[in-house]
Amino acid sequence: MAMEVMAQTKMLLEGSEAVAEAVKLCRPNVICAYPITPQTHIVENLSQMVADGELKAEFINVESEHSAASACLGAVAAGARAYTSTSSQGFLLMLEVLYNIAGMRLPLVLTCANRAISAPINIWNDHQDSFAARDTGWIQLFAENNQELMDLHILAYRISQDAQVMLPAMVCMDGYALTHAYEPLWVPPQEEVDAFLPPYQPVVYLTPKDPLTLGALATPDYYMEARYGIQEAQQRALGVIEELAQEFKEAFGRPSGEILEEYFTDDASTIIVSLGSLAGTVKDAVDELRQEGVRVGGLKMRLYRPFPQEALRRALGWAERVMVLDKNISLGHTGALASELRAILYGQPRQPRVAGFIVGLGGRDITTETIKGLVARVEAGECPDAEFVDLKPENIWRGER
Numbered sequence: 001m002a003m004e005v006m007a008q009t010k011m012l013l014e015g016s017e018a019v020a021e022a023v024k025l026c027r028p029n030v031i032c033a034y035p036i037t038p039q040t041h042i043v044e045n046l047s048q049m050v051a052d053g054e055l056k057a058e059f060i061n062v063e064s065e066h067s068a069a070s071a072c073l074g075a076v077a078a079g080a081r082a083y084t085s086t087s088s089q090g091f092l093l094m095l096e097v098l099y100n101i102a103g104m105r106l107p108l109v110l111t112c113a114n115r116a117i118s119a120p121i122n123i124w125n126d127h128q129d130s131f132a133a134r135d136t137g138w139i140q141l142f143a144e145n146n147q148e149l150m151d152l153h154i155l156a157y158r159i160s161q162d163a164q165v166m167l168p169a170m171v172c173m174d175g176y177a178l179t180h181a182y183e184p185l186w187v188p189p190q191e192e193v194d195a196f197l198p199p200y201q202p203v204v205y206l207t208p209k210d211p212l213t214l215g216a217l218a219t220p221d222y223y224m225e226a227r228y229g230i231q232e233a234q235q236r237a238l239g240v241i242e243e244l245a246q247e248f249k250e251a252f253g254r255p256s257g258e259i260l261e262e263y264f265t266d267d268a269s270t271i272i273v274s275l276g277s278l279a280g281t282v283k284d285a286v287d288e289l290r291q292e293g294v295r296v297g298g299l300k301m302r303l304y305r306p307f308p309q310e311a312l313r314r315a316l317g318w319a320e321r322v323m324v325l326d327k328n329i330s331l332g333h334t335g336a337l338a339s340e341l342r343a344i345l346y347g348q349p350r351q352p353r354v355a356g357f358i359v360g361l362g363g364r365d366i367t368t369e370t371i372k373g374l375v376a377r378v379e380a381g382e383c384p385d386a387e388f389v390d391l392k393p394e395n396i397w398r399g400e401r
Contacts, residue, residue: 008186008252015178016041018146018185019111019171022153023083024055025193026109030075030082032060032068036090037123038175039113043085065090069097076106077214079205081157085111087175089118091129095136101168102137102230104214107160107200108168109153110138114276114327115175116362124363125175127275127327131336137230139169139237140305142275146183148302149173151248151256154188157197158244165237167230172304174277176363188252196251234306241303259303260311264290268297270321270378271352273341275301278325278359278366285371296375304337309344316341317348323378325371326386327360334386355383364390 013021019042023031031050033043049055058075062068065086075082086094091112101108112130116122130140139159143149149171156169173179206214218226238259245257255261263283265271274282279300289296299315301308316322322345326335333339338356345352355378360366370389 007192008188010184011187012182012184013146013187014041014180014182015146015149015173016113016180017045018149018183019085019153019173020045020049021187022150023109024049025188025190026083026154026157026197027055027081027194027199028057028083029080030058030060030072031084032062032071032075032082033084033086034062034065034068034090036065036087038115038179039085039087039111041179042111042113046083065093066097069094069101072108073097073101073104073106076101076108077104077206079200079202079207081161081200083109085113087113088115088123088129092117092132095133098133098136098138098168100215103226105166105204105230105233106168107157107166109156109160110168110170111153112170112172113175113179114172122362123175125177125327126361126363127172128329128361130170130172131328133170134305134336137167137234138305139165139167139234140172140303141169142172142302142304143178144277144279144300144302146178146181147185147254148256149178150185150187151252151254152302154193154197155244155248155257159237159241161200162237162240162244163203164240165233167233167237172276177277186252186254192251196248237306238308257302259301259308260315261300261302262315263298263300265297265299265315265319267295268319269295270323270375271297271299271316271319272323272325272371272375273299273301273316273337274325275304275327275337278327281366281368282325282371285368285375288368289372289375294375294379301337307340307344312341312344313348316345316352318350319352320350321378321383322352322354323374324354324356325359325366326356329358329361329386338386353383356386357384358386358388359390361388
């Protein structure tokens with residue numbers, strides 16, 4: 001492992017620069033994106049790489065995110081490896097096409113720089129945008145830090161293009177917390193990435209030599225089978241991701257592709273579940289609490305779709321309490337992650353109590369002190385379904401003029 005790391009180059013990169021470097025290493029044939037905060041630096045860097053001749057790719061300028069996704073759909077349908085990125089409202093504008101890309105079983109990688117959804121307008125981070133696409137058929141990976149960003153993009157292409165999967169994949173990164181943060185990270189050499197990710201060899205693609213139709217009208221006799229095929233591919237992807245994570249670790253010396261990361265969970269009576277950069281704050285809070293004698297642990301999910309329910313049952317099913325920090329809200333219900341965890345843990349031998357907290361919406365800060373306070377309440381027996389943390393009552397509008 002030491003020799004593998006020594007063969008790589010350590011660089012200080014902004015998160016958006018790290019994504020651009022990773023995409024360049026993956027050698028896409030077509031890049032198409034529309035600038036929107038906070039993902040703009042990604043495509044700015046990629047366009048410069050193409051202009052400078054560092055990356056041999058077609059960079060397509062378009063008038064909207066809907067067009068960017070559509071152009072990528074066409075590129076992949078023609079047999080090319082393609083890439084795009086977006087955030088927030090731009091992500092929602094792509095949503096129609098995201099369903100089409102998955103429905104046509106086209107391998108594509110997208111970076112979602114997670115940002116809050118309007119209205120009101122907000123440019124800071126939460127997970128509401130990518131969670132709006134949880135039912136599209138896309139694979140969803142979440143990065144805690146910039147090293148994982150580098151690694152997960154390389155993995156995402158392998159997963160997406162695997163013959164057992166053939167589904168698009170998005171890598172989700174927290175806006176500003178990662179997109180604009182500088183961190184030192186290891187960048188693998190091109191030849192090692194080429195060995196792990198060989199050129200894309202499409203099995204089905206549009207060509208006049210062998211004409212076919214993609215995305216044709218499906219009558220009731222065919223539509224359900226098409227959706228079932230996506231469901232089957234999502235389930236197969238779980239095994240593929242585990243195999244590729246191990247292959248990645250052997251090739252590059254990092255466990256970045258492992259679907260779950262357990263942090264002091266072996267003896268924990270309360271386990272905190274989180275996604276993205278928040279996992280780092282959770283680890284700090286766990287460290288402080290354990291020094292105080294509190295048996296608490298953290299569970300980071302790198303994979304959200306397909307939902308790794310069996311792995312989650314193994315990791316959480318024996319705990320007394322599970323505390324979920326959702327940076328989203330399924331309005332009218334609860335946090336989406338807490339809801340799904342309650343469903344899969346129901347009926348387990350110990351059936352842990354699942355406390356759900358809505359945190360960080362619109363970029364509101366989440367501190368270790370906040371997390372420690374929530375742990376104390378959960379350990380004392382509180383178990384809210386979907387409590388909004390650190391609300392400011394004076395800012396709530398209830399219909400009065």
